[in-house]
Amino acid sequence: MTDSLDVALGDATRRYRERNPKSARLARAATEVMPGGNTRSVLHTEPFGIRVDGAEGAVLTTVDGDQVVDLLGDYSAGLLGRRPEVAEAVRGVLDRGWGYGAMGEPETAFARALVERFVSVDQVRFTNSGSEADLMAVLTARHVSGRDRVVVFDGAYHGGPMTFLPGSAPLRVPFDFAVLPYNDTAAVEAEFTSCGDEIACVLVEPMLGAGGCIPASPAFLSALRSLTRAHGSLLVMDEVMTSRLAVGGAQQVYGIHADLTVLGKYFGGGLSFGAFGGSRHVMAAFDPAQGGLTHGGTFNNNAFTMAVGSAVTELLDADTLKRLNERGDRLRDQLAQAMAPVGFCVTGVGSMMTIRPAPGPVERWSDIAGVDPRWRRLLFHDLLARGYYIAERGYLALSLALTEQHLDGFIAAARAFAEEHADLVASRPR
Incomplete structure (x- = not known):
C-alpha cells in the first residue's frame, strides 16, 4: 500500500x-x-x-x-569557500614546480602552524586524508602501547577503513575492536575493568559526525581521559571535523588533551589533506635517529597542500x-x-x-x-x-x-x- x-x-x-x-x-x-x-x-x-x-x-x-x-x-x-589566498598559494606552486620527490620549507611552516594551534601536539606527520591519518594514529597507538585492542563507538566514522555505521563492516580493517555506545561512560568503565591491560587506545570523535552530529558530553570525554591514563592506554581524538570549533579544536573547548590528535578536511583549503600528531614521546616512534617506523606516502608532503596549509591556518584565527x-x-x-x-x-x-x-x-x-x-x-x-x-x-x-x-x-x-x-x-x- x-x-x-x-x-x-x-x-x-x-x-x-x-x-x-x-x-x-x-x-x-x-x-x-x-x-x-x-x-x-x-x-x-x-x-x-x-x-x-x-x-x-x-x-x-x-x-x-x-x-x-x-x-x-x-x-x-x-x-573557507573560494579564497584568493588559497588560489595565490596554488599559483605559486604552479610557478615554482611540484612533485620534487624532496623536502621543502613549506611543510615545516605548515607543521609548525598546526603544532602552535593544538596544545597536545608537539609533532605531526602528514597524510593524504583524514581516513589515512586515523588509521596511522591507531597503528601508532598499538605500536607505542604494545597492545592490540581498540575501543571505538557505535555510529562513529573514522574514515573508510574504520566506519562503525550499518553496512560498513566488510570494509573495516580487522583490528580487535570493542564497539561501545557513545556517551555511555558505564560501558567504557566495564570494558576497562574486563580488558584494561589489552586496550591500546580509545578512538573518539568529540562529536559524532556521520553518525548525526551528536556531541560528546564533557563527563564522557573526561572519563575517557581518566580511564586511558589509569590503564596505560592512549586517548586518540579524531578532530577531522571538530578542530573547527576553536583554534585548538574541541580539546580546547572541553579542556581535555589527547595523546594523539587526528586532523583533516579544511586545513587543506579544499585539497587532499590529513595529519596526525601528539607528544614528542609518542611521535618519536617515527624518528629515524631512534630506529623509527617507516611511514611512506608519495604525496604526504605534496607541494600544493603544504603551501596552502600555511595560508589556511593564518586565515582561521x-x-x-x-x-x-x-x-x-x-x-x-x-x-x-x-x-x-x-x-x-x-x-x-x-x-x-x-x-x-x-x-x-x-x-x-x-x-x-x-x-x-x-x-x-x-x-x-x-x-x-x-x-x-x-x-x-x-x-x-x-x-x-x-x-x-x-x-x-x-x-x-x-x-x-x-x-x-x-x-x-x-x-x-x-
Whole structure:
C-alpha cells in the first residue's frame, strides 16, 4: 500500500528528474566506468547525484543551470569557500614546480602552524586524508602501547577503513575492536575493568559526525581521559571535523588533551589533506635517529597542500572561528523552531549540524537509528528544489562564504518544507 509519504517523495523525485536531465545523462554515463556512477559513496543520492559545473562564493551552479546555496561545505572540508589566498598559494606552486620527490620549507611552516594551534601536539606527520591519518594514529597507538585492542563507538566514522555505521563492516580493517555506545561512560568503565591491560587506545570523535552530529558530553570525554591514563592506554581524538570549533579544536573547548590528535578536511583549503600528531614521546616512534617506523606516502608532503596549509591556518584565527560557530549555534536554534511542525530535531555544535527526522533528545547514534529514511530524502529534494544544498542525511556545515541573506533564505525554505508536510507527520514511525 502506498502511503502519503511515498506519494510526496515520489512527486519530489519526479520533479528532480525533470529539472536535472543533464545530471541524469551524466550519471548514466558514469555507471559505465564506476560502480554506481561514483567514487565517493556519500555523494550518491536517489535517483542520481546532482552534478555541479562551478561555484562562486557559496553558490553552486549545476550542469542543468540551477544555482543553489551550498550549506554542505564539502562535508566540512570547504570551510573557507573560494579564497584568493588559497588560489595565490596554488599559483605559486604552479610557478615554482611540484612533485620534487624532496623536502621543502613549506611543510615545516605548515607543521609548525598546526603544532602552535593544538596544545597536545608537539609533532605531526602528514597524510593524504583524514581516513589515512586515523588509521596511522591507531597503528601508532598499538605500536607505542604494545597492545592490540581498540575501543571505538557505535555510529562513529573514522574514515573508510574504520566506519562503525550499518553496512560498513566488510570494509573495516580487522583490528580487535570493542564497539561501545557513545556517551555511555558505564560501558567504557566495564570494558576497562574486563580488558584494561589489552586496550591500546580509545578512538573518539568529540562529536559524532556521520553518525548525526551528536556531541560528546564533557563527563564522557573526561572519563575517557581518566580511564586511558589509569590503564596505560592512549586517548586518540579524531578532530577531522571538530578542530573547527576553536583554534585548538574541541580539546580546547572541553579542556581535555589527547595523546594523539587526528586532523583533516579544511586545513587543506579544499585539497587532499590529513595529519596526525601528539607528544614528542609518542611521535618519536617515527624518528629515524631512534630506529623509527617507516611511514611512506608519495604525496604526504605534496607541494600544493603544504603551501596552502600555511595560508589556511593564518586565515582561521580565534575571532573568525568564534564568529563562525556562534553563527552556527544561532542557525541550529532557528532550524529547530522552523522544523517544529514536523517534529524534527537539530543536533550538532557550532557550525556543524544535522537535521534529524525524529524528536530529541539525541545522545547516541542508536537514538536515531530507526528513523524513516524517506523523510531524509524528501527533505533533501525539497530544499534542493528551493535552492539550498545539504547532504541527503540532513547534514550541513557552514562556510565563511555564506551570508546572512543565504541563511535567512535557508530558514525560510526549511519552514516552508515543515509547514507543507506537517500533515504527513502521522505517517512517520515514532
